Amino acid sequence: MKTPFNLATVTLSLLLASGTCLAAKVDARRLAAVETNAADAGNWLSHGRTYGEQRYSPLDKINDHNVDKLGLAWQFKYDLDRVVEATPLVVDGVLYTTGAYSMVYALDATNGKLLWKYDPKVWRGIQGTGCCDAANRGVAYWNGKVYVGVYDGRLEALDAKTGKKAWSVDTVIDHDRNYTISGAPRVVKGKVIIGNGGAEFGVRGYVTAYDAETGKQAWRFFTVPGDPAKGDESDTIAMIRKTWFGDQYWVQGGGGTAWNAFSYDPELDLLYIGVGNGSYWNYRMRSEGKGDNLFLSSIVAVKPDTGKYVWHYQTTPGDAWDYTATQDIIVATLPIDGKPRKVVMQAPKNGFFYVLDAATGQFISAEKFGSIVTWAKGIDKATGRPIFDPEAADYWTKNEPKLVFPGSQGAHNWHPMSFSPKTGLVYIPQHVSAEHFNPNIERRAPSKGTPNLGVQIPIVPEDKAGLDELAKLFTGKLQAWDPVQQKEIWSVPYPMMSNGGTLATAGNLVFQGTTHGQVRAYAADTGKQLWATDVSSGVVAGPISYSVKGEQYVAFNVGWGGAFPITFGAVAERARVVPDSRLYVFKLDGKTPMPPVRRRDMTPPKPPEMTAGNDAVQAGSKLFGSHCAACHGLSAISANIIPDLRYLNQDKHVQFQDIVRGSHSHLGMPPFGGKLSLEDVENIRAYLVKRAHDLKAELLGQ
Numbered sequence: 161m162k163t164p165f166n167l168a169t170v171t172l173s174l175l176l177a178s179g180t181c182l183a184a185k186v187d188a189r190r191l192a193a194v195e196t197n198a199a200d201a202g203n204w205l206s207h208g209r210t211y212g213e214q215r216y217s218p219l220d221k222i223n224d225h226n227v228d229k230l231g232l233a234w235q236f237k238y239d240l241d242r243v244v245e246a247t248p249l250v251v252d253g254v255l256y257t258t259g260a261y262s263m264v265y266a267l268d269a270t271n272g273k274l275l276w277k278y279d280p281k282v283w284r285g286i287q288g289t290g291c292c293d294a295a296n297r298g299v300a301y302w303n304g305k306v307y308v309g310v311y312d313g314r315l316e317a318l319d320a321k322t323g324k325k326a327w328s329v330d331t332v333i334d335h336d337r338n339y340t341i342s343g344a345p346r347v348v349k350g351k352v353i354i355g356n357g358g359a360e361f362g363v364r365g366y367v368t369a370y371d372a373e374t375g376k377q378a379w380r381f382f383t384v385p386g387d388p389a390k391g392d393e394s395d396t397i398a399m400i401r402k403t404w405f406g407d408q409y410w411v412q413g414g415g416g417t418a419w420n421a422f423s424y425d426p427e428l429d430l431l432y433i434g435v436g437n438g439s440y441w442n443y444r445m446r447s448e449g450k451g452d453n454l455f456l457s458s459i460v461a462v463k464p465d466t467g468k469y470v471w472h473y474q475t476t477p478g479d480a481w482d483y484t485a486t487q488d489i490i491v492a493t494l495p496i497d498g499k500p501r502k503v504v505m506q507a508p509k510n511g512f513f514y515v516l517d518a519a520t521g522q523f524i525s526a527e528k529f530g531s532i533v534t535w536a537k538g539i540d541k542a543t544g545r546p547i548f549d550p551e552a553a554d555y556w557t558k559n560e561p562k563l564v565f566p567g568s569q570g571a572h573n574w575h576p577m578s579f580s581p582k583t584g585l586v587y588i589p590q591h592v593s594a595e596h597f598n599p600n601i602e603r604r605a606p607s608k609g610t611p612n613l614g615v616q617i618p619i620v621p622e623d624k625a626g627l628d629e630l631a632k633l634f635t636g637k638l639q640a641w642d643p644v645q646q647k648e649i650w651s652v653p654y655p656m657m658s659n660g661g662t663l664a665t666a667g668n669l670v671f672q673g674t675t676h677g678q679v680r681a682y683a684a685d686t687g688k689q690l691w692a693t694d695v696s697s698g699v700v701a702g703p704i705s706y707s708v709k710g711e712q713y714v715a716f717n718v719g720w721g722g723a724f725p726i727t728f729g730a731v732a733e734r735a736r737v738v739p740d741s742r743l744y745v746f747k748l749d750g751k752t753p754m755p756p757v758r759r760r761d762m763t764p765p766k767p768p769e770m771t772a773g774n775d776a777v778q779a780g781s782k783l784f785g786s787h788c789a790a791c792h793g794l795s796a797i798s799a800n801i802i803p804d805l806r807y808l809n810q811d812k813h814v815q816f817q818d819i820v821r822g823s824h825s826h827l828g829m830p831p832f833g834g835k836l837s838l839e840d841v842e843n844i845r846a847y848l849v850k851r852a853h854d855l856k857a858e859l860l861g862q
């Protein structure tokens with residue numbers, strides 16, 4: 161379809177271009193009508209474009225016949241070459257996006273000119289208190305304000321014209337715990353909805369709604385029960401407490417953080433919340449290995465005015481594998497048994513694709529979309545419950561380590577999927593991942609800045625042959641899934657996991673970026689690759705399409721990072737991409753030159769002599785695994801987004817004790833002062849010297 165000429169939009173764009181911009185009014189009616197309102201066809205007003213988060217653009221000027229003519233319209237370089245997970249918004253010619261550490265940017269959507277930026281000044285040393293990198297997945301827009309969830313737990317409202325702060329609230333209920341925000345807020349009926357992350361460290365999950373104009377708290381919905389001595393906050397909490405056992409879950413926090421997925425159906429007036437994994441991961445430590453542990457790994461529907469519970473569906477009862485249901489939730493109308501039915505769809509980490517009734521949560525169907533899924537044999541069609549395979553996945557009853565598929569990265573993570581009403585297909589950025597769950601570890605109290613999983617942090621092989629085997633496990637694919645027939649229609653294999661989110665368009669196209677530094681377009685009906693362009697960094701974010709003055713654009717946020725590349729550097733470094741964070745915007749016949757494409761060059765490191773003994777190296781290896789690996793990579797193999805410590809130079813070796821104690825916290829290195837003795841730190845350094853010699857020998861072929 162053609163975007164109709166819209167005088168108001170053009171006038172607004174001219175005003176913006178002249179610098180006297182007006183903030184457009186985006187309200188409940190406009191957001192609810194995005195799917196049918198032709199005037200908004202060129203806009204991307206909320207995180208998943210529509211409240212149902214289909215990530216489908218009705219624009220078709222760029223289509224399967226001409227997509228090979230895409231060229232760069234403009235590009236924008238971020239201040240920091242760190243992870244970019246944001247889905248940009250486009251509101252009447254202005255593009256709003258975020259970079260690492262929750263920095264917000266407003267750009268002219270036609271040429272990338274910076275209109276304003278906002279830095280919430282997150283303390284860089286905070287890094288160690290959160291899982292999964294300094295990520296932010298974007299802003300919300302409502303009635304002339306832009307909303308950002310800040311990494312340290314603030315929720316802030318900015319004037320959309322100027323970027324000036326209108327209000328700021330602290331969403332964190334306990335600063336002794338590791339609450340963070342990486343997700344994009346959503347605004348529903350004048351309320352800003354936000355959840356937190358932190359389940360790997362021991363927190364209690366909740367979702368909070370704030371008045372969009374004032375920041376006043378409207379309601380809070382806890383996803384798991386808290387300290388029983390303090391009483392249940394509601395009948396819902398009393399109900400879910402019956403599914404938990406022992407006295408440890410609330411001490412640890414229980415988990416259930418809602419750090420990513422929210423969608424809304426205006427007709428049913430239901431807000432859908434995607435709830436995260438258990439804390440501890442270890443089910444025996446958390447709940448004596450008993451009970452469903454609601455609302456872990458569930459989709460929960462609540463009323464957006466009050467936060468009152470309506471229904472839930474639990475994808476993984478008694479989660480023990482970090483199987484969050486925080487993956488995006490798509491609302492759509494599908495032909496079920498020959499009749500149109502409004503459903504919610506999710507492809508959570510656990511590897512099954514779910515279709516549920518949107519009004520009631522009733523189970524409709526679920527099948528394995530994951531290429532390797534071992535924890536359950538299927539989903540019982542009568543009960544909607546998984547057919548668990550204890551042989552494959554129960555590591556807690558007998559304290560037996562198990563290799564389970566998917567691993568904690570899931571068969572799909574937050575990288576958003578899309579749905580095309582035209583093809584009826586869902587486009588899933590699938591992962592293949594595995595995890596060695598080893599429960600042989602002592603219980604300990606949660607402490608700020610250290611993950612507390614109740615399983616051992618895995619050690620990856622340190623030799624090349626072992627790593628080659630490991631890399632074979634962590635693959636991916638773009639998968640076109642028919643949600644009615646519950647089967648794959650086509651797929652495109654990728655050599656590595658953690659490829660970017662997807663966008664479907666009316667031009668019969670699917671767009672996706674890759675871990676190996678490419679942005680691509682495929683035919684939505686057949687999967688044929690129609691266009692690709694190299695970029696320097698890996699892509700994790702979901703692309704968008706928008707139009708201004710009749711010109712259609714496709715925008716890719718590019719910036720490698722997130723849990724997989726920083727923790728699993730041993731695999732991710734093989735992508736050979738470099739840190740280079742940019743927003744690339746393409747249009748037909750775009751003539752702007754692409755920035756030069758770079759790839760990581762592995763030259764042998766020049767480490768100091770090995771002087772420490774084997775005991776020191778072994779002790780250092782263990783300490784590195786529990787304190788350093790989450791950012792600098794398991795077995796000290798880094799994809800070099802956060803420095804690869806095998807390449808530490810002589811000066812850094814001399815300063816090593818000071819760096820670990822906080823001298824580089826302004827650059828993002830958290831202070832570990834109280835936790836590690838002088839000897840501990842020296843042992844970690846000895847381990848790094850050993851790993852540098854290993855790499856040098858490997859690269860020199862010795």
Ligand code: CA
Binds near residue numbers: 359360436437484
């Ligand atoms: Ca998790």
